[in-house]
Amino acid sequence: MTTGKVTTGQVTTGQVNHGQMNIELTETERARILAKSALFDPPSATTADGRRDLVGLSREQLAAEMVAIGEKPFRAKQIWHWIYHQGETDFARMSTIAKPMQETLAEKFIVGRPVAAEVQTSIDETRKFLFRFRDGQEAETVYIPDRQEDRGAVCISSQVGCTLSCRFCHTGTQTLVRNLGPAEIVGQFMAARDSYGEWPSPHGETPRLLSTIVLMGMGEPLYNYANVAQAMRIVMDNEGIGLSRRRITLSTSGVVPMMDRVGEELGVNLAVSLHAVRDDLRDEIVPLNRKYPIKEVLAACRRYPGASNSRRITFEYIMLRGLNDSEADAHELVRLIAGMPAKVNLIPFNPWPGSAYEPSTPAQIDRFAKIVMDAGFSSPVRQPRGRDILAACGQLRTESQRNRA
Secondary structure: OOOOOOOOOOOOHHHHHHHHHHHHHHHHHHHHHHHHHHOOOOOOOEOOOOOEEOOOOOHHHHHHHHHHOOOOOOHHHHHHHHHHHOOOOOHHHOOOOOHHHHHHHHHHEEOOOOEEEEEEEOOOOOEEEEEEOOOOOEEEEEEEEOOOOOOEEEEOOOEEOEOOOOOOOOHHHOEOOEEOOHHHHHHHHHHHHHHHOOOOOOOOOOOOOOOEEEEOOOOOHHHOHHHHHHHHHHHHOOOOOOOOHHHEEEEEOOOHHHHHHHHHHOOOEEEEEOOOOOHHHHHHHOHHHHOOOHHHHHHHHHOOOOOEOOEOEEEEEEEEOOOOOOHHHHHHHHHHHOOOOEEEEEEEOOOOOOOOOOEOOHHHHHHHHHHHHHOOOOOOEOOOOOHHHOOOOOOOOOOOOOOOO
């Protein structure tokens, strides 16, 4: 009589098919996400007079542009150095390039930057930029300087508006307008560098004012993966900006099919906006949970490539009074992440006009943090920065609106 089992050490046919099915479903879902994302892609990176912006092109694309104007591909390496190492925007000042070629480049191309339509500096020295792009759409970027050292983090946006509608987030009240392109994403960091005069790019471990990038601004980066990935590859290129993948953190609300891909292709640090330990509550405050519930998100975290005690996964947890901040919630959080190389960032809720939530009391945050710390997980409380200019976590928003057909 056949039992359907096989000898020890082998896998049943049913298991193999199930595994293959899961892979196929994941690939199908990734393809669907990428196809939907493409519907919101930015306009062509050309000016009204037809010149192409060289910022945002991959090395291969830049070489192809050089060949198209009759130049040798090696010219791309020279131009790459001027754009991303020196921060130069004027071809006439690219001294290693002959003047006739400088003139040709100026006729065909530009080295662009988003326009800083407004710059605000907080009393705590946090600086917020309202960047306007070529089509008039806008997104916000925040530089958060370290309080003790000459370094800091640039919080970059990946979309105008947001794909998601997290209830506690001001950006979530602005529906998605469009994705940002590679030039617009890397351009935020470059324009922030312009503001602080930090060119040429520091080498290796040389101290930098703008020392890290956090993709925690407007938008869900994994719903704009192709553009974000190209921008981050440019940032990490050692012959340009040269920022280590260890100094880049991508924050997601849990787009599970794309989380594996980030680890495999980019290897940057991963942060997950968890914010609740029960599916019913997370369904309410992070609606994406209805598609990718907590169990699936945590499983993706456990298999994230490169996660270790030296490169822990960060769980972001916004503290909402009377909603997700009880001692029982803290104990459940510890249970959920047990055995994982992880840390928990506790974020006091930052109010914004019209918000319906209140921040947890300092005493309750301390009790919550102690439970998590006593379980062996680092649980720093993120001190609000830039609240007076609406630059703190969850406060970013612009007036851009999607043009309806």
